[in-house]
Amino acid sequence: MQEILNYFETIPTLHRSLILVSGITFFWILEGGLPLFNFNYKKWRHAVPNFFFTITTILINFILAFLLVYMANWLTLNQFGLLYIFKGLPLYISVLIGILMLDLIGAYLPHLLEHKIKPLWMIHLVHHTDHKVDTTTGNRHHPLESVIRFLFTLLGVFIIGANIGVVMLYQSLSVISTQFTHANISLPKKIDYLLSFVIVSPDMHKTHHHYKLPYTDSNYGNLFSIWDRIFDTYKKFDREKLIYGVDVFYNEKKNSKIFDLLKQPFQKYKKPSNSEN
Numbered sequence: 001m002q003e004i005l006n007y008f009e010t011i012p013t014l015h016r017s018l019i020l021v022s023g024i025t026f027f028w029i030l031e032g033g034l035p036l037f038n039f040n041y042k043k044w045r046h047a048v049p050n051f052f053f054t055i056t057t058i059l060i061n062f063i064l065a066f067l068l069v070y071m072a073n074w075l076t077l078n079q080f081g082l083l084y085i086f087k088g089l090p091l092y093i094s095v096l097i098g099i100l101m102l103d104l105i106g107a108y109l110p111h112l113l114e115h116k117i118k119p120l121w122m123i124h125l126v127h128h129t130d131h132k133v134d135t136t137t138g139n140r141h142h143p144l145e146s147v148i149r150f151l152f153t154l155l156g157v158f159i160i161g162a163n164i165g166v167v168m169l170y171q172s173l174s175v176i177s178t179q180f181t182h183a184n185i186s187l188p189k190k191i192d193y194l195l196s197f198v199i200v201s202p203d204m205h206k207t208h209h210h211y212k213l214p215y216t217d218s219n220y221g222n223l224f225s226i227w228d229r230i231f232d233t234y235k236k237f238d239r240e241k242l243i244y245g246v247d248v249f250y251n252e253k254k255n256s257k258i259f260d261l262l263k264q265p266f267q268k269y270k271k272p273s274n275s276e277n
Helices: 002-009 013-033 043-078 091-116 118-128 135-139 143-160 164-182 189-195 202-208 226-230 258-266
Strands: none
Touching (some): 002 091, 043 135, 043 164, 043 258, 091 118, 091 164, 091 226, 118 258, 135 164, 164 202
16 A cells, blocks of 8 residues: 555656546446437547647646645645554554545535536536536536535645655546546446446436436436445436436536636526426
């Protein structure tokens, strides 16, 4: 475990990029052989806005990375954070706790708030207004959301006292998980359901992308499913009945144009439907 942490403490930018590109490539190919839906779309054209927002997310995280490194180094030097209260624990337990807590504070919490606070929801809409959810959808986030997510990650690192190795390990796992859960793939239902007791599975997350409440406001988890189960935000839905998008912003043409997506947070808010029909 120490060797793994040592690697992620100094992981080269090239290696992080390879994780991202390799994951998208792998699931892109897998979608062709095990599709959940046979979308009638030009896959590359659909991917253009999603890749644009992937690039903006990478740039924002790269620009702000010095804050993350500075924070993690300060915490290590000053032995500050929850993990240092239990520093006698075996290393693998400490790392697992760190990853779990980063998943809660840096991913589940901001995602929940984005669905509950109107201005944040308008920013988060960019992610939900994809009508053909596939592996490229995973990083389709408005630049403002990328900043918000980064700040919550920073908060999580501060509270937990995670060193940079744990942070980079979690972020690498998160990238692969996001590509996996959004991929347009069909796992055997029983396997998918069993996976959902430990990690966020594709069917579990795609329920969150159904176009109507209450399913849109459920299954906020990123890596682990435990938080949705603890906080009673888990819902199950028949994947064959999924309809992607958001019912009150359902203009697929506008939702596929980069400029319109950049303006999306500033649209007039419309009250969503409260139930599934």
